[in-house]
Amino acid sequence: xxxxxxxxxxxxxxxxxxxxxxxxxxxxxxxxxxxxxxxxxxxxxxxxxxxxxxxxxxxxxxxxxxxxxxxxxxxxxxxxxxxxxxxxxxxxxxxxxxxxxxxxxxxxxxxxxxxxxxxxxxxxxxxxxxxxxxxxxxxxxxxxxxxxxxxxxxxxxxxxxxxxxxxxxxxxxxxxxxxxxxxxxxxxxxxxxxxxxxxxxxxxxxxxxxxxxxxxxxxxxxxxxxxxxxxxxxxxxxxxxxxxxxxxxxxxxxxxxxxxxxxxxxxxxxxxxxxxxxxxxxxxxxxxxxxxxxxxxxxxxxxxxxxxxxxxxxxxxxxxxxxxxxxxxxxxxxxxxxxxxxxxxxxxxxxxxxxxxxxxxxxxxxxxxxxxxxxxxxxxxxxxxxxxxxxxxxxxxxxxxxxxxxxxxxxxxxxxxxxxxxxxxxxxxxxxxxxxxxxxxxxxxxxxxxxxxxxxxxxxxxxxxxxxxxxxxxxxxxxxxxxxxxxxxxxxxxxxxxxxxxxxxxxxxxxxxxxxxxxxxxxxxxxxxxxxxxxxxxxxxxxxxxxxxxxxxxxxxxxxxxxxxxxxxxxxxxxxxxxxxxxxxxxxxxxxxxxxxxxxxxxxxxxxxxxxxxxxxxxxxxxxxxxxxxxxxxxxxxxxxxxxxxxxxxxxxxxxxxxxxxxxxxxxxxxxxxxxxxxxxxxxxxxxxxxxxxxxxxxxxxxxxxxxxxxxxxxxxxxxxxx
Numbered sequence: 166x167x168x169x170x171x172x173x174x175x176x177x178x179x180x181x182x183x184x185x186x187x188x189x190x191x192x193x194x195x196x197x198x199x200x201x202x203x204x205x206x207x208x209x210x211x212x213x214x215x216x217x218x219x220x221x222x223x224x225x226x227x228x229x230x231x232x233x234x235x236x237x238x239x240x241x242x243x244x245x246x247x248x249x250x251x252x253x254x255x256x257x258x259x260x261x262x263x264x265x266x267x268x269x270x271x272x273x274x275x276x277x278x279x280x281x282x283x284x285x286x287x288x289x290x291x292x293x294x295x296x297x298x299x300x301x302x303x304x305x306x307x308x309x310x311x312x313x314x315x316x317x318x319x320x321x322x323x324x325x326x327x328x329x330x331x332x333x334x335x336x337x338x339x340x341x342x343x344x345x346x347x348x349x350x351x352x353x354x355x356x357x358x359x360x361x362x363x364x365x366x367x368x369x370x371x372x373x374x375x376x377x378x379x380x381x382x383x384x385x386x387x388x389x390x391x392x393x394x395x396x397x398x399x400x401x402x403x404x405x406x407x408x409x410x411x412x413x414x415x416x417x418x419x420x421x422x423x424x425x426x427x428x429x430x431x432x433x434x435x436x437x438x439x440x441x442x443x444x445x446x447x448x449x450x451x452x453x454x455x456x457x458x459x460x461x462x463x464x465x466x467x468x469x470x471x472x473x474x475x476x477x478x479x480x481x482x483x484x485x486x487x488x489x490x491x492x493x494x495x496x497x498x499x500x501x502x503x504x505x506x507x508x509x510x511x512x513x514x515x516x517x518x519x520x521x522x523x524x525x526x527x528x529x530x531x532x533x534x535x536x537x538x539x540x541x542x543x544x545x546x547x548x549x550x551x552x553x554x555x556x557x558x559x560x561x562x563x564x565x566x567x568x569x570x571x572x573x574x575x576x577x578x579x580x581x582x583x584x585x586x587x588x589x590x591x592x593x594x595x596x597x598x599x600x601x602x603x604x605x606x607x608x609x610x611x612x613x614x615x616x617x618x619x620x621x622x623x624x625x626x627x628x629x630x631x632x633x634x635x636x637x638x639x640x641x642x643x644x645x646x647x648x649x650x651x652x653x654x655x656x657x658x659x660x661x662x663x664x665x666x667x668x669x670x671x672x673x674x675x676x677x678x679x680x681x682x683x684x685x686x687x688x689x690x691x692x693x694x695x696x697x698x699x700x701x702x703x704x705x706x707x708x709x710x711x712x713x714x715x716x717x718x719x720x721x722x723x724x725x726x727x728x729x730x731x732x733x734x735x736x737x738x739x740x741x742x743x744x745x746x747x748x749x750x751x752x753x754x755x756x757x758x759x760x761x762x763x764x765x766x767x768x769x770x771x772x773x774x775x776x777x778x779x780x781x782x783x784x785x786x787x788x789x790x791x792x793x794x795x796x797x798x799x800x801x802x803x804x805x806x807x808x809x810x811x812x813x814x815x816x817x818x819x820x821x822x823x824x825x826x827x828x829x830x831x832x833x834x835x836x837x838x839x840x841x842x843x844x845x846x847x848x849x850x851x852x853x854x855x856x857x858x859x860x861x862x863x864x865x866x867x868x869x870x871x872x873x874x875x876x877x878x879x880x881x882x883x884x885x886x887x888x
Contacts, residue, residue: 166441166866167434174433174485178426181486188483192370195377203380212459215671216647220583220661227585227623231616233271234299236327238264238291238313239564240276241571243320247286248276256321261291263316268306271296288571293327314560326552326564326577343809347405347802354409354798355416356497363487363495364412368404371479375400375472382468389461392468394818398810398825399755400472402803403447403762407440407480409802410766413795415488416495425492429485435773437481438866442698443765444477446691447758453687454754457679459672462747466754473758513793517786517842524843531840532714535831539717541724546743547677548635549669552577556814557739569633573610578634578666580643581615582626582650586658589621595653596624599660602649603628608642634666635743643670673746680750687754688712691761697866698765699772700855707844707852708764711836712757719756719828720749727820736811736823745817752821756828759803763837766799767792771845772853781849789842800833 177184212218224231240260242253257276264273276282276289283289293310295302316323344365351361379396382388415432419425451473454466488495520527552565553574568576582599586592596614603612608631615625628646632638643662650660688709695705723744725731730741771788779787807829810822845852855863 166438170437170441170481171430171434173481174437175426175430177433177482177485178429178489181489184482184486185490188370188374188479192374192377195374195381199377199380202384212668212672212675214458215668215675216661217663217667217671220581220663221668223585223623223659223661224583224663228616228618228625229296231294231625233297234295234302234327236293236295236310236325237564237568238273238293239322239324239326239567240289240291241322241324241567242287243322246320248282248289249286252320256318257289257291260313260316260321260323264291264293264313267293267309267313269295269297269302270306270310283571285571288567290568290572290576311560322567324564324567325560326568327561341809342812343806344401346805346808347401350798350801350805351405351409354413354794355495357495359491360412360416360495363491364405364408367408367479367484367487368401368476370483371404371476372397372400372472374479375475378471378475379468382471387460387464388468389464391461391817392465394810395465395751395755395821396468396472398807398822399447399451399469400476402806403444403473403759404476404479405802405806406762406799407444407476408484409799410436410440410795411480411484412488412495417791419493419496420500425489429488432488433481433485435769439765439769440477440480442694442769443762444473445694446761446765447473447755449690449694450687450754450758450761453683453690454750456683456686457676457750459675459679459747462750465751469755511790511794513797514786514790516793516838517789520789520839520842521782521786521846524846527839527843528847531835531843535714535718535835539714539721541722541729542717542720544728545720545724545749546635546637546728547673547746547749548640548743549665549672550745550816551634551665551669553633553635553740554742554816556737556816562740573629573631574633574636575608575610575630575639578630578639579664580628580630580646580662580667581664582628582646583623583661583663584626584658585623585661587622589617589624591658592617592622592624595658595660596626598653599626599650602653603646606642606645606649608632608638608645630666634669639666640670640673643667669746676746676750680753683750684753687757691757695761695764697863699768699853700860700863700865701853702855702859703848703852704768704845707841708761708768711764711840712760712832714840715760715828715832715836716753716756718831719752719824722827723748723752723820723824726823736819737814738816738819744820748817748820748824752824752828755825756832759825759829760832760836763796763800763833764841766796767837767841768845771842775853781852782846785842785845789838793838796833796838800829804829 238260240248240257242248242250246253248254248257261273261275264270270293272294274292276291279292281290281292295306310325313323313325348361348365351364352358355361375396376393379388379393411432414436415428418428418431423431448470451466451470455463552561555562555565565577582603584592584595584599586595600612600614603609603626609628610631611629613627615627617624630639630642643666647662654660692705692709695708696702699705726733726736727738728741728744730738733741767789770792771785774784774787775781804826807822807825810818811826813819813822
């Protein structure tokens, strides 16, 4: 591989104008395609194979009106008044009429008709039914629904609630802060505006290409609205890092006196090989989300994997071309005119010597410390987000709080029982039995009959829990309710529990069950990839165990902040609660890929020193010493990019941004730059032992450039110029 990338780097350097022209053409083509073909993202959320999803699919066929999005508009009388007061009651009637006029609304039920009025007579719910699912509603409809809050007057407070949203979370100027920090770190690392700008430009071009390609794909398949955000987050982070590693190796070689063309080729062959393997582990981890069997997770994983793959291609082709354009300007001004600069041992070497000297205490403290941080993980609770976790002051949050105060938290997450049989009489009889069973459950405060299909064969029952939608009590209620009513099923009758709350429970259960399979596939494939790269069994094993320390501590801190509320107010979280159901599997996939990034970048340099003749401990010192500065910069850059997403109001994006920031910092500085070199020092030469039988059947990929042949120096005879 090193020889192949060497030739690619040299070609890109020599034909840099051609390479730049090709990438310019590709970017223009992708941009035009995204603008003309992009169909936009979707908020569709289906979980094939679950009871709740099967019930929703049946409703869409048998009772289309009930399969569309449903919500509630909360109305509250002013202090000292009740909804029955003439002026207030008239305002309620006018509000119901206005709600009915919202595009795509097929029913707005007056609370005086549905009896959805609080016991104290001050708060009521206007039930709203749309003719389409939430993700299919037009922008006009969602905006009109959200604007119902403007109907509030001195006689009535009006707050639209529920899960009716108008699109993906907004990504604005807050994320630019992360990019600005990344640029600052690059300038400090390189000491050259040219080098920093080139690295940042390479990453941004890769992100543009990847994102444009993603939006083209939306015209052919459904892509989750969160997928572009995740792709942007990862594309920026790895794009900067990959360009940084190659350009940093090139600068080191230039400063040592190597020819520019040769330096670009060798940097692409060595650091580029590490980039290729690191990128492959990230792609495997993200694409591995497909094994979970959840469509929106598959779309998110493949979208992010495509952006990472684009970043790798840009770094290996356009990166060397841009280095050719920059020449020696990538070096600090004070050493540009110097033929060669002696390599000085900086902090990285001192740190490496310290770690190898006190390797046993560092391993012990690192493992114990990360283990302590992981303790809160055992209390992790998972659920889909609801109004309780929405940002304070938003309509969704205000409506949730008003409804919970008036009717109980469970009113925000009713369960729906779908009874389907061959005729109306049979369904009606089963409905009566379902209502009786449901009323006997401890966490139920109300059971009401719902709408029925025209022929009466499909009928609904609404069950109102006492507890909120995201609580463990409600999750237990879903389980108990199903256990109670499933015996009512016969050969021609089905009874299913669905609704947003039931969907959330099913999502959590399915993702929890899929997690071991996901880990086995992703870690197994990546283990084989690292075994292939390093020709060692202990090194990949150490890398995997190190990741488990990282993920445990990361989850522990995330649970402490977002679920238990430790310091949550500092991040703008005023209502801690369960983590979103798909957070663990997404974070595990991303962090595993990124952890292997740093593993490859550090250990490949250690192995490079080892295969070139250094003792194992000295190879560790030299490898970490040479890589510490650039790995530190890369980790800070990646953390800065992720941290920019903490400022987004959307709780899901905020949590992901926080978790990835903490995970990157822990993995880079505690695991990869402390525990890993300490363990390598303890293992000594055994770290690089490889069974002979396995060595014979394992392809040699050479990511250290061991096989590269140094061009021979010209002889005196060859230097003679003949006229």
